[in-house]
Amino acid sequence: MSVLVQTSRAAGFRAALWAEWTKFRTVRGWMIGLVFAGLMVVLFTFLQANGKHTGYCTTPNPSSCVAGHQYVPTGPGGEAVADTYELVAKRLTGDGTITARITSLAGRIWAGPANEAPSPANTQPGLTSWAKAGLLVTPSTKQGSAYAAVMATGGHGVRFQYDYTHDQAGLPGSISGSAPRWLRMTRTGDTITGYDSRDGTNWHTVGSAHLANLPTTVYVGLLATSPTTSQGLATRATASFDHIAIGPLTDRAAQPPLGSWHGVSIGTGPREAYTTLGNGGYRRAGDAMVVMGSGDIAPAVASVGGDTASDSLLFGLVVALIVLIVIGTIFITSEYRRGLIRTTFAATPDRGRVLAAKAVVIGGVGFVVGAIASAAAIPLGEHAMNANGNYIFPADPLTIARVIIGSGALVALTAVAVLGIGTILRRSAGAILVGVVVFVLPTFTGPRILGPTSSSSAATWLYRATPAAGFSMLGLLPRSGLVSYPYTMSNGYYPLPPWAGLLVLVAYAAVAMFVARAVLQRRDA
Amino acid sequence: MTDALHAEWTKLRTVAGTWWLVAGAVALTVTASAGIAASTHVSPGGGGQDPTKLCLIGVDLGQAVVAVLAVLAVTEEYGTGMIRVTLAATPRRAVMLGAKAVNLAGLVLATGAPAVAGCLIAGRLLLPAAGLDPAHGYALVSIAHGPTLRAACGSILYLGLIALLSLGIATVVRDTAVSTGVVLGLLYLPPLLAQLVSGPWRRHLQQIAPMTAGLAIQATRNIRSLPVSPWAGLGTLALWAAGMLLIGLAVVKARDA
Numbered sequence: 063m064s065v066l067v068q069t070s071r072a073a074g075f076r077a078a079l080w081a082e083w084t085k086f087r088t089v090r091g092w093m094i095g096l097v098f099a100g101l102m103v104v105l106f107t108f109l110q111a112n113g114k115h116t117g118y119c120t121t122p123n124p125s126s127c128v129a130g131h132q133y134v135p136t137g138p139g140g141e142a143v144a145d146t147y148e149l150v151a152k153r154l155t156g157d158g159t160i161t162a163r164i165t166s167l168a169g170r171i172w173a174g175p176a177n178e179a180p181s182p183a184n185t186q187p188g189l190t191s192w193a194k195a196g197l198l199v200t201p202s203t204k205q206g207s208a209y210a211a212v213m214a215t216g217g218h219g220v221r222f223q224y225d226y227t228h229d230q231a232g233l234p235g236s237i238s239g240s241a242p243r244w245l246r247m248t249r250t251g252d253t254i255t256g257y258d259s260r261d262g263t264n265w266h267t268v269g270s271a272h273l274a275n276l277p278t279t280v281y282v283g284l285l286a287t288s289p290t291t292s293q294g295l296a297t298r299a300t301a302s303f304d305h306i307a308i309g310p311l312t313d314r315a316a317q318p319p320l321g322s323w324h325g326v327s328i329g330t331g332p333r334e335a336y337t338t339l340g341n342g343g344y345r346r347a348g349d350a351m352v353v354m355g356s357g358d359i360a361p362a363v364a365s366v367g368g369d370t371a372s373d374s375l376l377f378g379l380v381v382a383l384i385v386l387i388v389i390g391t392i393f394i395t396s397e398y399r400r401g402l403i404r405t406t407f408a409a410t411p412d413r414g415r416v417l418a419a420k421a422v423v424i425g426g427v428g429f430v431v432g433a434i435a436s437a438a439a440i441p442l443g444e445h446a447m448n449a450n451g452n453y454i455f456p457a458d459p460l461t462i463a464r465v466i467i468g469s470g471a472l473v474a475l476t477a478v479a480v481l482g483i484g485t486i487l488r489r490s491a492g493a494i495l496v497g498v499v500v501f502v503l504p505t506f507t508g509p510r511i512l513g514p515t516s517s518s519s520a521a522t523w524l525y526r527a528t529p530a531a532g533f534s535m536l537g538l539l540p541r542s543g544l545v546s547y548p549y550t551m552s553n554g555y556y557p558l559p560p561w562a563g564l565l566v567l568v569a570y571a572a573v574a575m576f577v578a579r580a581v582l583q584r585r586d587a
Numbered sequence: 588m589t590d591a592l593h594a595e596w597t598k599l600r601t602v603a604g605t606w607w608l609v610a611g612a613v614a615l616t617v618t619a620s621a622g623i624a625a626s627t628h629v630s631p632g633g634g635g636q637d638p639t640k641l642c643l644i645g646v647d648l649g650q651a652v653v654a655v656l657a658v659l660a661v662t663e664e665y666g667t668g669m670i671r672v673t674l675a676a677t678p679r680r681a682v683m684l685g686a687k688a689v690n691l692a693g694l695v696l697a698t699g700a701p702a703v704a705g706c707l708i709a710g711r712l713l714l715p716a717a718g719l720d721p722a723h724g725y726a727l728v729s730i731a732h733g734p735t736l737r738a739a740c741g742s743i744l745y746l747g748l749i750a751l752l753s754l755g756i757a758t759v760v761r762d763t764a765v766s767t768g769v770v771l772g773l774l775y776l777p778p779l780l781a782q783l784v785s786g787p788w789r790r791h792l793q794q795i796a797p798m799t800a801g802l803a804i805q806a807t808r809n810i811r812s813l814p815v816s817p818w819a820g821l822g823t824l825a826l827w828a829a830g831m832l833l834i835g836l837a838v839v840k841a842r843d844a
Contacts, residue, residue, distance in 0.1 A: 499651055502775065
């Protein structure tokens, strides 16, 4: 019996769904509207992407300015990275080990105006928390190469990091003459292991990394670097090392002798995107060494300047939202206006089922339009921005898929919510007004508040609490716990994680549908 | 003409929705202004703010309600078939549309006045807490200040012109939902687009789009750097409104009701 009831319920819903879909697809104006919405997404994405141009200057002289973007290296995992540091290294063949004691780590911060090129001439003392100095192994001195490093930092203790994104913590505390740190790294085959110690006798493993396809001969040495502060000021770090020992792991005569020390400044080309405070360098005295460097070895964030593949999508989607708000409203209000709703309820007396069928139809249509349009618009916009010299942060296919699904869901949820509002109000004008004010204007007002006034808290709340939070699904700018940077709305970062933002929009749609269902069941048609 | 005016006024006045929309327009405008003024925090040294423009920002939102009010004045007649009675009583299309426009403009101007006054009062009370006070070089918002008076009166006129523009569009489109969508799209999309495009396109867009051009009337500082001067901007909006009304008239004359 219960099986029978269930089957008939499912069949009833399928029939209602089919009826609603027939009503929808046979109105020519709505189909034209959908195609129009999709085309607008693509058209405006292209227009907006096409209007973005990037250029840069290597000196204050205007003749040195060229179109195009500065060089942002790509790490082994395909992500954008900062790879700018001072390395003093020897070439090591086969398995080996390096040990050093770091006795001081000090820094300088650019003290001049933010819009001037930083130079060491005008600085004040200060050490950023992610200033790094220690031992590093890398197969190549090309930017973006694989590496593993065990390092003392300005404010995060000893760290073992490899390939830009991986990080393990060692001994806490800052470096001083009375509290030095011993660091050691060994290479065994493809495995690099980092150790630290307070006294050079008791060693702890900080972490280890497996660097695939590590060549037999690698660079092994000392590094120093210091990233920009969270205010964007360039910095430089100076580290003193002693008790430096480097050699093969076992006394094997087969290994060729080590070469001499040589310094490499990595990432100092004229197209370098990372802002540094002067050039690095080193001084050597016996087994002691002072290394000075500026830059970072970490994931790149918005500070390097760059767009994302979804940056030009927003406006087109807003146009699609308005079209779907209008169609979602008429989908229910026209039934009231023409009295068709009485026929509908005569055919499907379960009103909740009618509402659900309408929601599935308008939501499905909205999703398909939003997803197809953004799937077409993203590569087009990316192509236009590339052609204009813009740097676009790399994004893997899964992330792009999230943006496409997000665009579809954004349009679908808005259409469903407006269907609910239309059901509650039964009047086109009111439903569209509420729809546009609640679902479109926060997105529109956000940047307007961001622009003229310096208050970003209002804009941040708009993207947290209003349906504009759904646009978090478009966020592609990379963020990293290893880089101190203000990840704020004004720097292009949405305050909510993508799926959390979409959940806010889901909540709005759910409330609208819930109230609509309650109202629909209580009153006459 | 007097009869037509009286007839249109009776229709406008006796529809329950009208007064809800009027109240909604005032409430939305003032609430939005007060909310944004209260949540603004200008850091010291964050110069170049325009307190008058900031406290009139609610007009951005309130205009949506005004637009709907204007759209409904036409589309409801088409929706219910009332338009056939109206045209039987007032066969001259120009008189009918003119009477609608005059009534609507009068009602919206009367709605705009308290809304704008509310915004200014909210701004005067709330903006000093945001750091826009005489201590930071910003005078209190005051109607005695020439540019502020111009911005306030201009904002009321702006709402009136938005109503006429919407009336024109609704006369052409005839359907409530589609008209509302077209009007709101025409108002809100160009400013959004202008923020996203760069170069001369942005300026041109701001010069011709009805909302950005019309709202230039609210600026009281850095007028030279505006894409369009205050009165020229309001004039642009007036051209939009006149143009849409004329198209509406031509369409109404040409087709059956």
